[in-house]
Amino acid sequence: MSFARPSGAIRASLDEHGHIVSADAPILRLQEAAGGEPTGKLLVPQLATVVRLAQRLRILVARPVLAACEGTSISMWVRARSHAHGVDLDISDWRETLVAVPGQTGLQRAADIALAADGWSWRTDAQLCFIDVADAPASERPAIGATFSSVFRLETTGEGAHSVLAAIVQRRSFFGELVGSGMLEGRAYSLSGHPMFAGGQEFLGYRGKAALLDAVPENMADVVQEAPVGLHVLLPDISKRLDVALRQPLGRIIANAETISGQLEGPLRPDYAGYGADIANAGRHLMELVDDLADLQAIDRPNFKVAQEDVDLADIARRTAGLLGLKAADKQIRIVAPASNETMPAIGEFRRALQIAVNLVGNAVRYGPEDSVIWLRVSDDDGMATLIVADQGHGIAPEDQERIFEKFERLGREDSIGSGLGLYISRRLARAMGGDIRIDSAPGQGARFILSLPKKN
Amino acid sequence: MPHSWEFSPHKPAAPSPVLGVGAGPGACAADFSRFFPQSGPLWSDAMVARTRCHIAGCTSGVETSLRVALTPNLPEAVLDSLPLGFVWQAMERMPGLLTDSLFAHFRTRAALSLMAGVARSGEPPFEAGLCDVEEDYLGLSIALARWSEARAEDQPMRVDLPAEHMQELLWAVCAQFAQMLTPMEVLPQADLLLTLDTVGQELLGVYDEETGPIARAALIARRLGPIAFREHAIQLAQNGQFLLLCAGIADACRLETSRVAYALVHGDPQKMPLYLFRAADFGPEACALALFALRACRDSLGDERIGLLPEAYAALTREDARGRLMELALSPSFTAALQRLASGGGA
Numbered sequence: 001m002s003f004a005r006p007s008g009a010i011r012a013s014l015d016e017h018g019h020i021v022s023a024d025a026p027i028l029r030l031q032e033a034a035g036g037e038p039t040g041k042l043l044v045p046q047l048a049t050v051v052r053l054a055q056r057l058r059i060l061v062a063r064p065v066l067a068a069c070e071g072t073s074i075s076m077w078v079r080a081r082s083h084a085h086g087v088d089l090d091i092s093d094w095r096e097t098l099v100a101v102p103g104q105t106g107l108q109r110a111a112d113i114a115l116a117a118d119g120w121s122w123r124t125d126a127q128l129c130f131i132d133v134a135d136a137p138a139s140e141r142p143a144i145g146a147t148f149s150s151v152f153r154l155e156t157t158g159e160g161a162h163s164v165l166a167a168i169v170q171r172r173s174f175f176g177e178l179v180g181s182g183m184l185e186g187r188a189y190s191l192s193g194h195p196m197f198a199g200g201q202e203f204l205g206y207r208g209k210a211a212l213l214d215a216v217p218e219n220m221a222d223v224v225q226e227a228p229v230g231l232h233v234l235l236p237d238i239s240k241r242l243d244v245a246l247r248q249p250l251g252r253i254i255a256n257a258e259t260i261s262g263q264l265e266g267p268l269r270p271d272y273a274g275y276g277a278d279i280a281n282a283g284r285h286l287m288e289l290v291d292d293l294a295d296l297q298a299i300d301r302p303n304f305k306v307a308q309e310d311v312d313l314a315d316i317a318r319r320t321a322g323l324l325g326l327k328a329a330d331k332q333i334r335i336v337a338p339a340s341n342e343t344m345p346a347i348g349e350f351r352r353a354l355q356i357a358v359n360l361v362g363n364a365v366r367y368g369p370e371d372s373v374i375w376l377r378v379s380d381d382d383g384m385a386t387l388i389v390a391d392q393g394h395g396i397a398p399e400d401q402e403r404i405f406e407k408f409e410r411l412g413r414e415d416s417i418g419s420g421l422g423l424y425i426s427r428r429l430a431r432a433m434g435g436d437i438r439i440d441s442a443p444g445q446g447a448r449f450i451l452s453l454p455k456k457n
Numbered sequence: 458m459p460h461s462w463e464f465s466p467h468k469p470a471a472p473s474p475v476l477g478v479g480a481g482p483g484a485c486a487a488d489f490s491r492f493f494p495q496s497g498p499l500w501s502d503a504m505v506a507r508t509r510c511h512i513a514g515c516t517s518g519v520e521t522s523l524r525v526a527l528t529p530n531l532p533e534a535v536l537d538s539l540p541l542g543f544v545w546q547a548m549e550r551m552p553g554l555l556t557d558s559l560f561a562h563f564r565t566r567a568a569l570s571l572m573a574g575v576a577r578s579g580e581p582p583f584e585a586g587l588c589d590v591e592e593d594y595l596g597l598s599i600a601l602a603r604w605s606e607a608r609a610e611d612q613p614m615r616v617d618l619p620a621e622h623m624q625e626l627l628w629a630v631c632a633q634f635a636q637m638l639t640p641m642e643v644l645p646q647a648d649l650l651l652t653l654d655t656v657g658q659e660l661l662g663v664y665d666e667e668t669g670p671i672a673r674a675a676l677i678a679r680r681l682g683p684i685a686f687r688e689h690a691i692q693l694a695q696n697g698q699f700l701l702l703c704a705g706i707a708d709a710c711r712l713e714t715s716r717v718a719y720a721l722v723h724g725d726p727q728k729m730p731l732y733l734f735r736a737a738d739f740g741p742e743a744c745a746l747a748l749f750a751l752r753a754c755r756d757s758l759g760d761e762r763i764g765l766l767p768e769a770y771a772a773l774t775r776e777d778a779r780g781r782l783m784e785l786a787l788s789p790s791f792t793a794a795l796q797r798l799a800s801g802g803g804a
Contacts, residue, residue, distance in 0.1 A: 057624045058658060062667035064675050066711060075679060079667065093679065269783070 010076075010091040014051060018042050021086065026094060033069040033252065047078065051087045054080035068259060118350065119190065119211030124148055126205050128168070140183065140212060152191055152210070153180035164191060171195045171203060176351065181212070188213045246290045254283035292421040299428045306349040306432045310456055313344040313353070313387040317376040320357040324365055332371040335361065344378035345456035346385035348433040353453065356426040356437070357387060360449045363422065364391040384435065384452040396441040404439070426451075500564075504754035507567040511604070512555070513545045514614030515563075519630045520544045521613045526656045527634070535643045542611040544633045554629045561719060562622050566670075568722040570604035572750035573697030593677045597701060600670040617669035619715060624661060631657045670700055675714045678704035683737065690739035694746035702739065702747070709737040712785050720785055721747070726755050727762050728781075731769055735778035741770035 012023035018041050020031065027047075028038050036043035042051060046065045054061040061080045066073065077093040120136035128148040133141055142151040154165045167174040173194040181187040193208025260268065260276030268276075298304060321337035328335050338344075346353075357376075364374045372392040379386050396404060405427045407420070427437045434454045441447035520543070524536050540546075548554050555563075603615055618626060631653045639646055666672050678686065678701065686693075686705035693702050703718040710717075720729050726748065734744035748763045784792060 053620070057620050057661070059620045059624055059661040060665050060667075061620045062665065062672050064679050064708075077676060077679070093676075095679075269780075 010094060012042075012089040012091070013086065014042055014089070015086040016055075016084075018048065018051060018055075018087075027089070027091070030067055030069050030074070035249070035252075047089065050078050050080045051089070054082040054087050058082045068256070119192075119209040121207075121209055122193075123207045124205040126203050128206065131205070136210075140181075140210075142183070148206070149182070151182050152189060153182050164193075167193075168195075168206065171197075178213075184212070246286075250283055250287050250290065254280050254287065257283060289421075292425060295421075295425045299425060299432065304432060306352050306429065308347055309350050311346050311348050311350050311353050311453070313346050313385050313451075313453065314338040314342040314378045316350075316353050316357050317378060317387055319354060320361050321376060323358060324361050327362075328365045328374065331365065331368070333365055333368055333374060334372075335365075335374045335376065337376045338378050342378060344380070344385045344387070346435075346453040347456050348435065348453045352429045352433065353451075356429055356451055357389070359422045359426045360389040360437075360451065364389055364393065364447075364449075367391075368393045380455060381450075381452065383455055385455040386453075387451040388448055389451075390446060390448045392446045395443045395445045396439060396447050397443050401439045401441065405437070499756045501754050501756050503571055504564070504568060507571055507754075508560075508564050510608070510610055511563045511567050511570075511614070512548070512560075513542075513610045514608065514612060515616050515618065515626060516545045516548060516630060517542055517611050517613040518616040519627055520633075522616070522660055523627075523630055523634060523656065526660055527652070530652045530656065531638070531643055535638070535641060538641075539634075539637055543637065544630050545611045547633050547636075548629075554632070556625060559622050559625050561723070562618065562715070565715070565718050565722045566604055568751075568754040569700045569703075569718060570601065571753040572699045572747070573601055574605050574753065590677050590680050593673060593680070594701075597670055597673045597677060597698075600668075600673065601698075601700065604670070618666070619669065619671055620664070620666045623664055623666065627657055627660060671704075671714055671718070674701045674704035675707065677701060678708040678714070681705070683709040687738050687740070690734075690737075690743035691746070694743040694750075697750065699747060699750060702743065703733075706733050706737040706739070710779060710782060710785075712782065716785050716789070720782075721751075722754065726751050731766065731773065732778045732781040735770055735773045735775060736782055738775060741767045744770060 010024045010026050012027045013021040015021050020027075020036075020039050020042055023031070023038070027044075030044045030047070031038065031040075031042065034043040034045070042048050044067055046067045050061055050063055050065060059082065061078075063078055063080075064075065065078045066075050068074065073096070075093075075095045076091050079090040079092075081088045081090070120140065121132075121134040122130060122136075122142070123132040125131050130142050130144055130146050130148070130151070133144070136142070148154070148168075152164070154168075164174050164177045164179055167177075173192075175192045177191050179189050179191045181189055190211045190213060191208065192210075193206045195206055196204040257276045257279035261273050261280055262276075318337045318340070321335040325335060361374060361376070368374060368391045374392075375388070375390040377388040377390070379388065405423050407424045423437070430437045430451055430453070435452045438450045438452070439447060440450065524539075527536060600615075600617060603617075606614070608614065616623065616626070635650060635653055638644075638649055643649070644652065667676070681689075683705070686702075686709070690702065690705070693705075699721070700714075700718060703721055704714040706712070707714040707717040717733060721733055724730075724732075730744055730747045730751065734740070734747065745763055745766050748766065
């Protein structure tokens with residue numbers, strides 16, 4: 001899949017020290033992805049090489065250049081002209097190709113995640129016009145053929161494309177993104193979607209869910225009333241800082257390491273490709289840790305609050321089983337979810353309850369034996385709605401059953417899996433919703449993690 | 458791990474202390490044999506002659522440009538007193554003025570022009586739907602035709618070198634001008650050198666390597682893309698477009714066109730074309746045509762080798778072929794440094 005920029009030549013001007021004097025947006029995007037400043041030294045390695053050559057030779061250099069940015073391979077034709085004050089770059093024939101097309105399993109997981117969200121279903125064609133809408137209330141229902149951007153407000157901000165727009169451009173999935181409504185003034189959606197490909201190659205369009213938010217978050221009001229300027233301002237400060245300081249560089253490390261391990265830029269010695277895979281795995285582990293730390297920081301704040309919504313623990317259990325079904329199948333583990341007609345109404349925040357369930361079931365899959373079963377059951381227990389996650393693992397000794405909820409507690413395990421924060425965060429979240437998590441287990445008999453939330457009367 | 462730097466443009470010349478040293482003009486063939494080391498490939502006589510023709514033509518081309526550019530700075534009579542083609546004559550006497558890498562480039566383009574001449578010209582290679590590169594393709598064909606043009610050895614030809622080589626050749630020619638003009642005392646030596654430097658910079662400032670065949674082939678290759686190339690590989694080979702095929706291989710394998718071309722011409726003819734064509738999935742037929750064409754410049758290619766090609770091609774996976782080309786992806790300077798190390802570091 002390859003697409004060319006429709007616009008004309010892209011230009012940049014550098015001073016004699018290789019610092020950017022002026023540059024068009026695509027160059028600045030590459031510069032940012034390479035960790036450079038808009039007016040700093042040009043750090044895009046492939047372009048910097050051409051610039052240095054032109055400076056050294058004092059001659060016009062015209063070469064094909066291949067760069068990479070956020071899972072996209074960018075091919076361009078570069079003319080670099082050296083002069084007394086620096087080098088001028090004239091770039092044409094800019095072509096972007098998605099190189100990190102996830103495998104079938106990855107695509108399936110992305111689809112599962114996107115479709116596990118609440119709301120009405122939608123589907124677009126490759127031009128992002130709606131071709132199918134299901135279960136949408138009349139007031140929200142977009143006309144077939146309507147453009148995606150007329151229904152969901154995706155205008156770019158001063159700092160760059162909105163994250164949904166960026167995901168669409170790169171044919172990535174997105175989950176639970178806050179976007180303004182283009183049809184209902186002052187309202188916002190939680191939007192999830194995943195791209196569809198024919199034979200893993202040809203882009204067919206997007207498919208996903210849109211849930212109209214009951215109440216617009218206070219500081220979102222300006223965003224949906226006016227232009228959706230910088231939705232990231234809704235995130236807690238620490239998350240924003242982590243995004244900039246850790247997530248973005250880690251994302252680049254993972255993407256580049258995957259490029260190396262997949263030998264997408266050309267052939268490599270097998271052991272080098274193996275190192276790339278190791279780096280990518282370590283990067284993903286660090287990324288999970290960063291996510292956990294961001295959650296930790298949020299829940300440890302004194303004013304941490306969760307929403308009080310009507311949730312159905314049986315539905316959450318079924319969604320969790322769907323999300324982790326493939327991961328469990330890798331270890332021949334079967335997840336038995338509540339029957340489709342079963343319900344267990346409770347009060348809590350849907351997103352947080354789902355996060356807890358995914359953590360509990362994820363642990364059961366991660367540490368459970370191969371060829372085993374994980375049962376998800378719901379029940380009414382003394383006025384509380386409960387979700388029970390029962391596995392056939394080694395069980396947890398009574399003396400460890402409280403310790404396991406402590407920060408960074410891994411019960412002596414020395415493997416690199418997990419941060420030791422998941423259960424701590426889950427219990428804090430459960431308690432913030434007026435519930436709790438308990439364990440019922442004995443060594444050799446498996447474990448039962450019981451999530452309880454206030455029952456809805 | 459043993460390294461085979463057979464396709465490094467920086468391959469050092471075999472030690473030949475007597476060749477090229479103190480030989481008279483009549484021994485120019487012996488002088489230039491320095492650049493055809495006996496330990497490397499055996500080149501055909503046609504190849505040696507074509508290489509000389511390209512060096513002489515480009516050198517005279519730069520000389521002519523420099524004469525014109527110097528006209529406002531030096532008396533016309535002084536410039537007229539310099540015999541036409543004097544730089545080429547000097548290079549025949551002192552081939553060391555050309556570096557190995559520049560000479561390697563000339564060998565490569567000479568070989569590609571010979572290979573183009575061998576190919577049986579056939580149908581136009583591009584069908585409807587690929588017309589957007591037709592103009593570029595025509596330009597490339599004209600440029601390649603210039604490479605094969607029959608001309609007197611020192612008759613100037615259009616200088617269409619890559620930027621690095623253009624810069625090197627121009628300064629080599631400027632040095633010859635300085636050597637000839639200094640004894641004439643038309644200007645104080647410092648002023649003369651400054652004038653030559655300024656004029657040289659001006660010439661480089663207006664030079665555009667994009668008009669050269671290598672850049673043009675690379676441009677076509679990226680516009681067409683690997684799929685179109687695979688479809689048209691046989692037609693391109695039949696039309697003698699081996700430079701374009703090299704550009705296609707380079708585009709498919711993320712390599713530099715000039716290094717792929719060098720590898721095709723200088724690599725082991727029994728292996729390298731196979732690796733290159735298999736790595737780009739261009740098929741055994743196009744590879745066989747390349748081998749047939751290579752015989753114009755490499756004497757060692759027999760029919761029996763070419764007959765075994767289909768089996769060898771089928772036995773080689775694309776990934777293995779790309780693995781064999783790993784050295785082409787390394788930085789040339791790094792390759793050269795490793796090569797020097799392997800040869801004892803000059804100790």
